Amino acid sequence: MTPAVKRPVRRSRLSRTPIWRILFLTVFIIFVLAPLYWVFVTSIKPSDDYLAIPPVWYPDQPTIIHYTAALFDYRGLNGLINSLIISVAATFLSCLFGTLMAYSLARFNTGGQHLSFWVLSQRFLPPIAIVLPIFLNYRALGLNDTHIGMILAYTVFTLPVSVWMMFAYFRGMPRSLEEAALVDGCTRWTSFWRVAVPLAAPGIVAAAVFTFIACWTEFFFALVLTSRNAYTLPTVFRAFLSFQGAQYGEASALAIVSLVPSIVLGVLVQKHLVRGLTLGAIRG
């Protein structure tokens, strides 16, 4: 009699995951996504359904009226465009200068031991401590409520993080790669552009995403430094709280609109982002 052969049972990946982990993840996902869902539903609810008891989980007649109101009546579209211009420009400049500065700090030890930390220490200052001097200077220079003024402020504000993210990246990159390029016929500048920058691309992407999100969501500087021309999307939200009450639908609609660029950006660069955040820390 032949012994019975016990076949290994193939189990799906999900069934191999411990139950407590699935439970925890489910709760976590609900915790994260539930408010988002509520914001979305509120943005398409008629006004009467906002605070209805029992709650309206999904409206019978969804409407886009809050979107048109938020974008056009409350000038959300202008805020969106301003935010895009300012965030993209500040992100570009922050990453450009951040990359150059980080390379200099990592490769040439510019500023000795202390400059790199001094750069980071700029983030230790609470924004409220510097907003008034900046406001006064901007007023004197005519930069108040201008795109350039906001781009400049955001570039300076985000530079320390860009520098530090890229600094870790360049420090972990073998010097021999650029030295090989120098011997192969590059100048210091071309070896930087042709070898160091392409290799640092994931780090630059990660820094760009962080910078963009920081600029996109920044409220305090925008509130103080802008009024009618260069106001950004976050500042539009204060218009939804008025004496007549809170405009929940419009606020939710604009919140959903404001999420779109961040989500698109996140999806586009997700692969680079994870690598960029981890690679710089690991020394080969």
Next chain:
Amino acid sequence: MAEVRVTDLHKHFGAVHAVRGINLDIPDGEFTVLVGPSGCGKSTLLRTIAGLEEITEGEIAIGGDVVNDMRPRDRDVAMVFQDYALYPHMTARANIGFGLRARKMPQAEIDQRVGRAAAMLGINGLLDRYPRQLSGGQRQRVAIGRAIVRNPKVFLFDEPLSNLDAQLRDEMRGEIKRLHQEIDTTMIYVTHDQIEAMTLADRIVLMRDGVIEQQGAPLDLFERPVNRFVAGFLGSPKMNFIPAKLMREDGDRIILSDGISLALPRGRLSTNAAPTDVLLGLRPEHISRAGGEPMVAGTARVDATVDLLQPTGSRTFATFSLGGVPVIAELQAHDVSRVGEKIPLVLNLDRASIFAADSEKAL
């Protein structure tokens, strides 16, 4: 092709004096190996020749042109790095052609040269792979391809084989030697591996603490070391050093601490002003098992008890005590069978080195 001349070269890294007044003339087409222990300044010297380190003092000339203030790209040298330094974002083809593209060479010529270099190194089928898709040996070949494709005046190798396993290292060593024979260009090669140095070099430059201890043909250094350091660095297992007294009556005699007296061959010492305290340097291969044959001039016979055996197959390394220190002899595989065995040994004093005990210089 070009000769390299280094004159009175100094290099400081802050308080560290890494290279201390090096003078070196490397003729056109010679394969020179800079060898020495870690931190001896050999890599620094190579990097100053490449232009990757600024020199503190002195002069470097390549092909008769002083290159002190020249950028690396203008020195027309090619370098192979220890970690290969292949650009990870480029294919092997792009890596090899990188230097030519940087010099704005027409694409057709780049393709032709890359193809030729790849054929020479047997990597034609790997050209469209990225470095991460290559094995260590293949990466090393691509790195060498990147160097030879430019047809530079001088090749610089910075410990190129140290990341490879032993078998691949032997194979690549042969490849590099063959390459030098084929392209006959000046090569300067840094290693801390004395076997690599002995097998590859036309000339070995042995360094310690930023200075050259001795330079010359590999066998010159091996057979006529100028001091104990050189004698001990070259050879594996290393030379045995036995403390002894030198007696200069009735011909030169070496008296070991255990009373054994060994007559030195006439004229073995190159100086008359030799000190009394000396070190007798005997390479393991200069100690053999005595047979029934009559003693030859320049040899001495001692009996020794074997303390340790290390068979390697064709040879056996036997450790025994002589003059109060452990001494290794390289014997035939079946010369000795067990630890504790007392065997007669012949010391070839004709090939021995004698060093002053205090200055450690050869006498």
